[in-house]
Amino acid sequence: MFLIAFADSAAGAYDASPKLLTWIVLIGTQGAIAGFSFALVTGMLSQTHQENRLREWPYALAISVCVICLLLLATGVAPSLFKRKWQAPLGAQHDFIIIVLTVAFSAPSILAVFTMWSTALGIRRGAGAPALENVFRLNVARARLRNLLWLMSLQIGAATLSTGALRAWIIDTDANAAKAFPRELVLAHGGYFAVILALCFIPAYTHIQRVGESCRDFGLSALGGLETKTWLAHHQELSTQYGLDANPADIFRDTVAIATPILTSILSFSLPGG
Numbered sequence: 001m002f003l004i005a006f007a008d009s010a011a012g013a014y015d016a017s018p019k020l021l022t023w024i025v026l027i028g029t030q031g032a033i034a035g036f037s038f039a040l041v042t043g044m045l046s047q048t049h050q051e052n053r054l055r056e057w058p059y060a061l062a063i064s065v066c067v068i069c070l071l072l073l074a075t076g077v078a079p080s081l082f083k084r085k086w087q088a089p090l091g092a093q094h095d096f097i098i099i100v101l102t103v104a105f106s107a108p109s110i111l112a113v114f115t116m117w118s119t120a121l122g123i124r125r126g127a128g129a130p131a132l133e134n135v136f137r138l139n140v141a142r143a144r145l146r147n148l149l150w151l152m153s154l155q156i157g158a159a160t161l162s163t164g165a166l167r168a169w170i171i172d173t174d175a176n177a178a179k180a181f182p183r184e185l186v187l188a189h190g191g192y193f194a195v196i197l198a199l200c201f202i203p204a205y206t207h208i209q210r211v212g213e214s215c216r217d218f219g220l221s222a223l224g225g226l227e228t229k230t231w232l233a234h235h236q237e238l239s240t241q242y243g244l245d246a247n248p249a250d251i252f253r254d255t256v257a258i259a260t261p262i263l264t265s266i267l268s269f270s271l272p273g274g
Helices: 009-015 018-051 057-075 091-121 129-175 183-221 227-243 246-266
Strands: none
Touching: 018 091, 018 129, 057 091, 057 183, 091 129, 091 183, 129 183, 129 246, 183 227, 183 246
């Protein structure tokens, strides 16, 4: 916010169109969400460390680096590769300020990805552990993954809204920019980040479910030979116990979280001038 306020052309950009204020407010909201998320994610990371000592941290770090590369590709850290066809609201300092804000606001999401995969990869069937202990660990891991997904979703949703607000300001100051910065570009921006969310969450969640299936199968094998009807009853009981049954409410919430960048992209079209 201070970087924006002290930009040489910020005052002039606001005079050209007060819609710049909407963008600045959304950037501030994005910063507040990032700060709140960072506090929560660091707490979850600490809990994960206590549970499994982050024994799979190299793999989680490698996945986080891949996500960083995807984010860099999306935000265009090298502005020279992208020939802008519209006036930058912050003048010569615009690209530098956007890069700094992107790095600062992306940090909690990158930490969330690391925590998500550290949690997922750290889950194993405890040899000789009581069934209830495995159930508890699996439920905690699922809940943590969903909380991290929503924190990332809120951050990215705020980012796509601010992108839509920036587009509204650009078009308000330069009517010819509508062709160079169409709505489809904002929608593509949201869709790209939705794909990143799906790539981060779905494989991690699938891994936890496979561990749950391993626990269930181990429990069934310990029961010995059973009649088919009895075996199916125990199979259903253990599947429910280990959280392997599809829950429509959970599926709906996960889908909404992943689709949030697309939904906020569409919502940004309702902003003044969008």
